[in-house]
Amino acid sequence: MTQLLLIINPGSTSTKVALFENQTQLIKKTINHDPVTLKQFKRMIDQYDFRKQTILDFLKESNVNLNHLTAVVGRGGLLKPLASGTYLVNDQMKQDLQNAIRGEHASNLGALIASAIAEPLHIPAYIVDPVVVDEMHDLARYTGMKDIQRVSTFHALNQKAVAKRAALDMGKPYDSLNLIVAHLGGGISVGSHQKGKVIDVNNALDGDGPMSPERSGSVPLGPLYRMCFSGQYTLDQIKRMNYGEGGMVAYLGTNDGIEIMKKIKSGDELASKIHEVMCYQISKEIGAASTVLKGQVDAIILTGGFAYNTLTTDLIKSRVDFIAPVLIYPGEDEMLALAEGALRVIHHEEEVKVYA
Numbered sequence: 001m002t003q004l005l006l007i008i009n010p011g012s013t014s015t016k017v018a019l020f021e022n023q024t025q026l027i028k029k030t031i032n033h034d035p036v037t038l039k040q041f042k043r044m045i046d047q048y049d050f051r052k053q054t055i056l057d058f059l060k061e062s063n064v065n066l067n068h069l070t071a072v073v074g075r076g077g078l079l080k081p082l083a084s085g086t087y088l089v090n091d092q093m094k095q096d097l098q099n100a101i102r103g104e105h106a107s108n109l110g111a112l113i114a115s116a117i118a119e120p121l122h123i124p125a126y127i128v129d130p131v132v133v134d135e136m137h138d139l140a141r142y143t144g145m146k147d148i149q150r151v152s153t154f155h156a157l158n159q160k161a162v163a164k165r166a167a168l169d170m171g172k173p174y175d176s177l178n179l180i181v182a183h184l185g186g187g188i189s190v191g192s193h194q195k196g197k198v199i200d201v202n203n204a205l206d207g208d209g210p211m212s213p214e215r216s217g218s219v220p221l222g223p224l225y226r227m228c229f230s231g232q233y234t235l236d237q238i239k240r241m242n243y244g245e246g247g248m249v250a251y252l253g254t255n256d257g258i259e260i261m262k263k264i265k266s267g268d269e270l271a272s273k274i275h276e277v278m279c280y281q282i283s284k285e286i287g288a289a290s291t292v293l294k295g296q297v298d299a300i301i302l303t304g305g306f307a308y309n310t311l312t313t314d315l316i317k318s319r320v321d322f323i324a325p326v327l328i329y330p331g332e333d334e335m336l337a338l339a340e341g342a343l344r345v346i347h348h349e350e351e352v353k354v355y356a
């Protein structure tokens, strides 16, 4: 039977929407959001109506008859740590996302918007490989502060999808390979994939790992806690320096990769320096991941929006290609991965998981 799937993928810089007939993508649109527009919303949940409306507008202008849909699939957000797989959107999940129990990120809106569209049509809503997929090994969970544990928060959906695609291209099963995957998006995550499990990864949201177009990444703790208690900043201001207004946007006023590349090409020295710093930090994180895999690395994969830039990929490659061959998969495989995740449970090839 033909399945018509609506796919909804909210990211920090964009909302991607697609319509799939089984595994075939019929239409897709990436709606890029102006950071100034997004800044007016205090909490992520406040963006719900705005993002939902942009999706509905796109479906209307594309003459999509919602009554023909068989399921809606959304990107999965900051839930409790979960196994990789496809989950039915249920009330507990929606409640946890509305209350932002694990924090604020655009991916929290995926299940909520998918469910709002699916419910009146009496069709299921799913999420696949949410950003909290947790396959970390024990050693990776510790920090030097006894009360702080590391948690797995990353581009699980795209990292898994692209790693599987690369494995296919290499002619080997994903679970036979050791891969380092660096997703270079609004946030940046570098995952150590050991035989099909992401055993370590920097937390792309919480000030861990390289700086990104709009996040600070790791910073030295001393200056940070002195700032926090100086009385000069509110908690909200500090949070924004880490997430949303940190990284490249703090230095260059934009998180838009295409604009940043234009600045560099026109001779902007600061843009060139900060871009090089970001690539240096990404390379260091890849180097660290190679020790997680004890140097047994079959390939390093660069993916996400910034992997479209050869300037970016060349700079990283020049520092890490002594470790393993560097493969470039620009953009993302997330829309197909979401569709395929739903199709696997619809066709009973995989059991749907229940969030509790």
Ligand SMILES: Nc1ncnc2c1ncn2[C@@H]1O[C@H](COP(=O)(O)OP(=O)(O)O)[C@@H](O)[C@H]1O
Residues within 6 Å of the ligand: 010, 011, 012, 013, 014, 184, 185, 186, 187, 213, 255, 256, 257, 258, 261, 304, 305, 306, 308, 309, 331, 332
């Ligand atoms: N062709 C491109 N060249 C340079 N940068 C790009 C390109 N396409 C997207 N980007 C940048 O990549 C980042 C978004 O990457 P993406 O993987 O779509 O992540 P997200 O899910 O965080 O929005 C943005 O900074 C965007 O401007």
Ligand SMILES: CCCC(=O)OP(=O)(O)O
Residues within 6 Å of the ligand: 010, 011, 012, 013, 105, 107, 131, 153, 154, 155, 185, 186, 187, 188, 204, 205
């Ligand atoms: C929440 C981790 C994944 C992430 O950072 O996604 P974006 O790059 O879309 O913000």
